[in-house]
Amino acid sequence: MMAETLIKVDLTQSAYTNEKVHNRWHPDIPMVAWVKPGDDFIVETYDWTGGFIKNNDSADDVRDIDLTIVHFLSGPIGVTGAEPGDLLVVDLLDIGPKPESQWGFNGFFSKKNGGGFLTEHFPQAQKSIWDIHGMFTSSRHVPGVQFAGLTHPGLIGCLPSKQLLDIWNEREMGLINTDPTRVPPLAAPPFGATAHMGQLTGDAKAKAAAEGARTVPPREHGGNCDIKDLSRGSKVFFPVYVPGAGLSMGDLHFSQGDGEITFCGAIEMAGRVHLKVDIIKDGMSKYGIKSPIFKPSPITPNYKDYLIFEGISVDEEGKQHYLDVNVAYRQACLNAIEYLKKFGYSGAQALAILGTAPVQGHISGVVDIPNSCATLWLPTEIFDFDINPTAAGPQKFITGDIDLPLSPDL
Amino acid sequence: MMAETLIKVDLTQSAYTNEKVHNRWHPDIPMVAWVKPGDDFIVETYDWTGGFIKNNDSADDVRDIDLTIVHFLSGPIGVTGAEPGDLLVVDLLDIGPKPESQWGFNGFFSKKNGGGFLTEHFPQAQKSIWDIHGMFTSSRHVPGVQFAGLTHPGLIGCLPSKQLLDIWNEREMGLINTDPTRVPPLAAPPFGATAHMGQLTGDAKAKAAAEGARTVPPREHGGNCDIKDLSRGSKVFFPVYVPGAGLSMGDLHFSQGDGEITFCGAIEMAGRVHLKVDIIKDGMSKYGIKSPIFKPSPITPNYKDYLIFEGISVDEEGKQHYLDVNVAYRQACLNAIEYLKKFGYSGAQALAILGTAPVQGHISGVVDIPNSCATLWLPTEIFDFDINPTAAGPQKFITGDIDLPLSPDL
Amino acid sequence: MMAETLIKVDLTQSAYTNEKVHNRWHPDIPMVAWVKPGDDFIVETYDWTGGFIKNNDSADDVRDIDLTIVHFLSGPIGVTGAEPGDLLVVDLLDIGPKPESQWGFNGFFSKKNGGGFLTEHFPQAQKSIWDIHGMFTSSRHVPGVQFAGLTHPGLIGCLPSKQLLDIWNEREMGLINTDPTRVPPLAAPPFGATAHMGQLTGDAKAKAAAEGARTVPPREHGGNCDIKDLSRGSKVFFPVYVPGAGLSMGDLHFSQGDGEITFCGAIEMAGRVHLKVDIIKDGMSKYGIKSPIFKPSPITPNYKDYLIFEGISVDEEGKQHYLDVNVAYRQACLNAIEYLKKFGYSGAQALAILGTAPVQGHISGVVDIPNSCATLWLPTEIFDFDINPTAAGPQKFITGDIDLPLSPDL
Amino acid sequence: MMAETLIKVDLTQSAYTNEKVHNRWHPDIPMVAWVKPGDDFIVETYDWTGGFIKNNDSADDVRDIDLTIVHFLSGPIGVTGAEPGDLLVVDLLDIGPKPESQWGFNGFFSKKNGGGFLTEHFPQAQKSIWDIHGMFTSSRHVPGVQFAGLTHPGLIGCLPSKQLLDIWNEREMGLINTDPTRVPPLAAPPFGATAHMGQLTGDAKAKAAAEGARTVPPREHGGNCDIKDLSRGSKVFFPVYVPGAGLSMGDLHFSQGDGEITFCGAIEMAGRVHLKVDIIKDGMSKYGIKSPIFKPSPITPNYKDYLIFEGISVDEEGKQHYLDVNVAYRQACLNAIEYLKKFGYSGAQALAILGTAPVQGHISGVVDIPNSCATLWLPTEIFDFDINPTAAGPQKFITGDIDLPLSPDL
Structure with a gap:
């Protein structure tokens, strides 16, 4: 029996039209589906930019992207019985590109629009396209190299509680306020104009959009950790902050190096995730957990030299x-x-x-x-x-x- | 044929009495032996403190140590034909404890004497002793855990040129001068009183001791990198700065975690290193090398979960x-x-x-x-x-x- | 761009109705498609029994199967430029179950119908069903165990020449003739009644069916090697015996232990193979090759204890x-x-x-x-x-x- | 504290003069030392031929050796409390060559004196010498290849009971008697003339020598398994047949391929083994054990391509x-x-x-x-x-x- 696909995405349509997608963290975003502990199911996702970056030979899109639109996440998914203080156990049973989209992109942002770890050395927008051949990838822009993918979601985690969201906003604004005119800014504050709050509409959406945490940094709940080893086959234990947990994910990477130093980003792709969920009741205090912990996959590229x-x-x-x-x-x-x-x-x-x-x-x-x-x-x-x-x-x-x-x- | 032991150390004697040992970096320290490219040989070393830390159940020695005495290194060894700009290729054929000294120590320095990565949380001197059983270790102070050693020299590298030494001293003094009364200090400046300059004596020794760089930090030449993966079986390519290269090593670790977060230190031990040397002429410019590069060992602990x-x-x-x-x-x-x-x-x-x-x-x-x-x-x-x-x-x-x-x- | 699917199979239809499938080895079987060196493409396959074994809780099908019908292979595929004496280089880019068929079977044949390595101890037909969950499998008939698949084609190889086919038939009949009434027989001789010769029809089919080698044993060309390490990500070098090579494959295994000791078989499944082909001209004599050689995948289960x-x-x-x-x-x-x-x-x-x-x-x-x-x-x-x-x-x-x-x- | 060396061997003296060595299996051979469960200790061994094969460039010794003298084992060692039916748990903490003997040999026996797996293709005596460089080896007779050792005892196990010894002799003589004049013989029967029965003397020795099983084949107790993965760091569970177990070992290999196809043998060396013993009471019936089982080492060569x-x-x-x-x-x-x-x-x-x-x-x-x-x-x-x-x-x-x-x- 094929596992059910709970969330589907149509790459020919704007991610903003998909009610099972969101691009901010907020506890008011409604669950798009409910599953039970022990269930396994499939979730499709856009690439992190919702399709803005194209498979072509120009870096204009990397230069011109409005970074307030990211990351388009699929979810949140409710898990019956999950309560604040529990650990949500997520088995990443499989991850791959969408069949109709066997490619990904890597780029460097302009220093004026996001930058990156080596932006002083590579200050202008550049892009490479990577073709996916089964388990392997290579690029027409980078000859002489090919490798097996260590595929993973760059971003996965549960909804924050309102209390946790307030802590995030307060401490990040505190940092911004130490140098408020800096370019690029020290952190990414809430920004309602480009927020996609899933099924929220009207005033409820406007309120949540104004408060919703941006998805850029990793935080206590995991989120945009960009840990390459959260790869298919790994098992992750996420803190739960709201009833039902509210698991969302996106920003799939066919492969990435430690640090994601290029920022835009890994080999970014649209795809699908097959996962299974379970719960450890009261797991946060039982194990003294403040941030997610995980176990690596039994199947990873064996490069050793x-x-x-x-x-x-x-x-x-x-x-x-x-x-x-x-x-x-x-x-x-x-x-x-x-x-x-x-x-x-x-x-x-x-x-x-x-x-x-x-x-x-x-x-x-x-x-x-x-x-x-x-x-x-x-x-x-x-x-x-x-x-x-x-x-x-x-x-x-x-x-x-x-x-x-x-x-x-x- | 057993490889020759070029440098021997007697653990019952003070490291200061051994003329083939030094604890500062300076180009004037005389070579204690010469080898040819292709030679393999054995070097014995003290533990990094020269035997100050004892195999007992008190942390007094960790609390009381004068950290200006470290690290006691064996060398320098000259390699015929090595010239500035070359790469010295070092195969670490084997590393192990001295037969009569099958143990090592790990400790946390007092915040008032060195501190460490978590010194705010562990501000007082503590110590654990680790017994070595063949390839494995366990501690009477830390029950329930035993593991195979990923044995390596915490410190290995070639002598700096006078020019490079001057750069080191200048930039580190620059840092110290940003907060000269800080405890602990921001860096460890030259300190002649406890310097051991190998075979140097008299005025030559006094001059070099006053200038000699402390061995604490890793620098361009490698030095105190504390990289656990420079383990036995690995192959390292070191920049050469003086004629003959002048390879020295010490601070052997039976095992260590990434970061050496306890500072005092890994599982520190006296021991012996079996190594082989070769030269890549003009390798620094051929390969654009500023810091050592290395290849991991084909034999390392296979822990995977x-x-x-x-x-x-x-x-x-x-x-x-x-x-x-x-x-x-x-x-x-x-x-x-x-x-x-x-x-x-x-x-x-x-x-x-x-x-x-x-x-x-x-x-x-x-x-x-x-x-x-x-x-x-x-x-x-x-x-x-x-x-x-x-x-x-x-x-x-x-x-x-x-x-x-x-x-x-x- | 998604790779093209050269051969499709419809699991609701008999394998005998699919002209791109065959179950004997013979040089006269027409190529069903042609590709060029460097091409990558996808091939779908039936399970080795063509769907005879069902996902249920009875071993009657394992007991009752007519073993002369196996193995249903997809192919042969022609590679332009391949000539006898060349090596056909096959990269197994990916292998997996068909999306609509996420399960496989393992069984023991009755001693009276095939037997197996331990048939004296397990003389009767038994079966277990294994569900496939992304990269993992578990069985409702075997509790307490789950593992990642080392997925591979049990059977893959190129068409024999007529000369090679004659050698096969002669030497295997020679063995049978040493004990012609043995049950089970010492080897599986040609058997026209259940032969499926792909696109051959009429007399040509009848002639080839009467001569065609059974697919049961591995032979010089590879064939039914049941080597678990010919897994996705591996690279295989096959001897070429006929113009165009004529590559066929089937008998996909989600996972298998060395020896395939249960015979019926591994975890047998219908599925798809994504592969890429290339040629080493005159490779057989260049490298002294009589049987396939291969290189393992960089991605395999890392079980180590x-x-x-x-x-x-x-x-x-x-x-x-x-x-x-x-x-x-x-x-x-x-x-x-x-x-x-x-x-x-x-x-x-x-x-x-x-x-x-x-x-x-x-x-x-x-x-x-x-x-x-x-x-x-x-x-x-x-x-x-x-x-x-x-x-x-x-x-x-x-x-x-x-x-x-x-x-x-x- | 250095572990005690229970058995020492002097490579300049004949193995026959060492009373802590034997070359047959017999329950009457007296224990040479006793240890307690939990003890770790060191045992030195001769190479399997007792030094007959020399580090030179002639294969005369391989051609001329009297194979009835092998294998010279160190032991037996008694473990207090071990009784028939128990499992003896042996941790191989370390294995290496003797410091004064950093080399090993590999050879092919003449078809007329032992032969080997490929004796039809290599019918005459040949030899290669392998130098040991720390963890690595290379040979002056085989250029272009060097590798890290997967060091192990080719032969290790406990004394048989008299009952088990009788079974061995009976079944092996049964095989010999099916073709008693075959050259080489089908098995190696007891042969008193060259037997070394440890501390036995006089009539007791003569009787035991006449009955003692040759050490050539692996048997239920383990013995000459030549399993390369019984390497340093592995843990072995041996059946116990006599009070005190009586553990003996020898035939150390610096490295070997699966099958030890050259027979004479792996890279054979004299050396030392550091081991630790423990007991699982009644372990044979608890776990249904007929032959040794073992767990691999966490430290082995990581060759993967x-x-x-x-x-x-x-x-x-x-x-x-x-x-x-x-x-x-x-x-x-x-x-x-x-x-x-x-x-x-x-x-x-x-x-x-x-x-x-x-x-x-x-x-x-x-x-x-x-x-x-x-x-x-x-x-x-x-x-x-x-x-x-x-x-x-x-x-x-x-x-x-x-x-x-x-x-x-x-």
Whole structure:
């Protein structure tokens, strides 16, 4: 028996027309369906932009997107018997692209519209398209590399309670208020104009839209964690804050590297998730849970031979930072990009690889003042050629006649 | 044919009496031995404190240690033909404890003497002793857990050139000068009084001791990276800055978790390293190398079932930080500690586990403003009992009659 | 762009009515489609029995099946440019059940109709049904166990040349003729009455049906290898014997243990295969290839904790055999079954687990006269409870109120 | 505290002079030491030939050895409280070569003196010497290959009871008597002249020597299983047949492929084993145990990219055999040897690789009449060059100026 598809999405229609989709977090968003503990079912999702980014060779869409529209999530789904304080146990039985949409995108936002981890080095909009071939992917914009997907929802979690929502809004506004005119802003505050509140309408919608938390950051409930290892086959334990739990998900990634350093984003795709739910009553206090915990999948890509790049918290200008893992990881990424350029890749191509392939980012040392140490693990087996260092030096396997489309700021 | 032991250490004698040991980085420290590319050889080392920490049930030594004496390194070893700009290729053929010293220590420094990643939560000196049984370890201070070692040198690298040394001292003093009276200080400046400069004597020693970089932080040459995956069987490519390279190593760890969050430190031990060296001429420019790169070992513990804890960059007071991976990883660690306490562990025991076992720390999201997301991966197979969450709730397998020795500040 | 589906099967129609299906090997079977090197495409297949075995709770169909009808294969597919002596390179990009058919079956044939590896111990027809939940499977007939599928085609290969077909028929008839009245027979000779020769009709069909090799055994071309590791993501190099190669496949398994000891069979299912083809010209002589070679998938179940059972070539009656791996593996299997019975499983349930789960069978010693040694590796993580031996002894987690349906011989 | 070394061996002295060594199985052999459940201790061993095979470049010793002297085992060790019917739980905490003996040997016996799995193809004595470099090995006789050791005792087990010994002798003599003049014989019967019965002397020794079972085959107690996965870090559960168990071990292998197809043998070495023992009372009946079971090590070589060779039970003359895994595995081995010859290896070098590297041998199909299917898994990462098939064809990386020493029959 095929599991029931609780939520369907039509990629030819605007996500705003689908009442089983929403793009803000708010406890008033009505459940779109109810399931029982032990049920398994299927949920379809838009890509995180609701189809704004197209399968073509221009980065104009990446440059021009209004980022207040994201992320389009499917849900919320109610689970009978779930109450605040419980843990919702979610088995991700399978995840994949929609059959009619066997591709995904990766991009870098312009520094003026979102930026990214390396935006000082890649300040303009660029995009690569990745074709999905069964379990594998490759890109016409990034030659010489193909890999098996570690497919996962970038964003999944339960509805917050009103109390939790208020905490979120208060602490994030507090941060924004420390530098309110900053571009880009320090956080993404509620923004009603582009809110999609599911089945809410009228005043109820307007009120919730004005309060609803943006979906950008990960928070206590999980949400936009962008953890590549929440992959198909994994089991996640989510805190429950409202009766029925209200599970929503979206932002599916065919593959992603640790950190999602490209921001726009992983290999982003529309797709479907097959999941099963269960409940651990009172699990939050039983296990002292404040944030989701999870167990990895028994089926993941077995890449094992890595070339590992170290970075320390001295930045690219030579300035010393104090035990700052972000700076250290940025150096490790930049070191890897410089390395890959020796084989013929453009910097943008190298960055796209780090953002999409199952790259690991490890926190390797956080106590040896003043330098943190972070490592970036690049799987060597995903390349069509040998990238290991040898006495003979690197060979330029990549000829340089192909690069990522770039759309200059207007 | 047994490989030659180039450097021997006598654990019953002070490390200061051993001329093949040093505890500062300086290009003037004379090579203690020369080898050729292709040679393999053995180097013995003290533990990082030179034997100050004892195998007993008191944390007084952890509380009282003078941290300016560390780290006692064996070397430097010259490699004929190595020149600045080359890469020194080091195969770590084997690493292990000294036969007469089958144990190691882990501790937390007092907040007044070094501190650590969680020093606000564990502000006083504590210590645990770990017995080594072949490939495995367990501790009389931390019941219910045993694991295979991912053994590695916490500290290994080549001598800096004078020019590089000057850069180090300048940038670190710059940081210290932003808050010169801070306790603990922002960085560890040169300190001649406790310097051990190997075979240098007299004025030459005094001059070098006054300039020699402390061994505490990782830097461009590698050094105190505390990367658990630089384990036996791995292959490391080190930048060379002086003629002959000058390879030194020490701070051996029988096992360690990502981050070495306990600071004092991993499972610290005296031991021996069997290594082989080779050279890639002009490798730094050929491959665009600024920091060491390495390849993992084909033999590592295969732990695969993990319980994974998420943390976001909202601190334990609820304050919002901006994309700060350190804060996020700290929350993931604290979440794991709370979880383990439900099974009967003290917080100190839980922290000791995170500091010693092959725990992974991943940088999971660094672009979703304002929250970074970090994950701590706890291998479940190292416990004598099942730590997975179940509907029945946790069982207190640990009775609480044993804890880590604690030595209050005097 | 979705890959094209070259061959479709309608599970509500008899496989004999589908002209793109055949159940014998013969060079005269016409190609049903042509592809070019580099193409990827999708092929649907019946289950190996063409739908004879049903999703119900009776083993009558397993008892009553006419085994001369198997295996229903989809193909042959021509590859332009492929010539005898080449290697056909096949990437198995994905494999899965048909969406409308999310289940599979495992059974034991009656000793009077096919038998199996342990037919002396399980002489009557039995069956279990396995439901497919995304990447996982479980059975209403075998409680307490679930696992991720290592999905693969049990049967895949290229058409034989007439010369090769003659060799097959000659050597297999030679074996049959050593004991022509044996039940079951020593091999399966050509049998025209139930042959399905694809698009052949009339005399051409009759001639080919009379000569066509049965699909039961693996042979030089691969064929019915039942190698669980030819799983999705693997890459196979097949010898080519006829112009165009003529690739056919079927007998899909959601999962199987090494040896497919239950014979009927693995977890057998109807499904679809997404594959890509390429050619190595003259590859057979270049690489000295007589049988297919392959590379494993980068994505396979990561089960790693095994309980391993040894068997030696002394049979269950205590009789000494000379270096006979079959006898040794049979003992290892019987030892595992006895072990599992201590936890409450029936012997039939235990055997069904060995036939379906990703069990490994290793040839561990073949030279120590007179005993071979074989090992059966049972993954412990697939059980809902702990099957490791402990001082307390086994606990009967399985209550024994459920068993496999059995249909006595008529 | 260093674990105690219970048994020491002096490689400069004959094994026959060491009273803590024996080379036959008999319940009367006195325990050489007693330990308690929970103890860990170290045992040194000779190589299986007691030092007969030398580290040189002649195979004369392999040709000339008297095989009735093997295997020299260290033990038996008594475990207080162990009684017949118990399971002896043995943790292999570490295994390695003796410090003064960092090498091992692999050889093929002459067909006239022992032979081997491929003796028809390699009928004369040959030998290769393997140097041990920490965790790795390479051979001056087999260029282009190096690998990490999967180190294990080829032979380990408990003393048989008199009753069990009688069963062994009876059934093996029964086999010999079916063809008593065969060369080589079908089994190895008791042979007093070269027996070493440990501390037994005089008449007691003579009686036991006349009855003592040869150590060649694996049997119910384990013994000479040559299972490569009984490696350091694994945990083995042995049946106990005599009071005190009487654990003996030897025949240490630095590394070996599944099947130990070269017979003489793996990479054979003298060494030491660090082990820990415990008891499960009445474990044989509790768990239905007839042969040892074991759990694999958490630390093993992680080689994961394999080239896999298939073999079916049609022999090299084209003759059809009935479901014979031995024939199928032999074909898989021969197919791999032919493949490796394309890269320049001699057949003998290729065979030496299959006998020493961590090659896997899987029983892939045992029910598809008349052909069994076996697979040989060759790890590709152990080679200095790429052995994967490509459109360009193989390159002769091995120049052929080095080969294994061969000593023709006299």
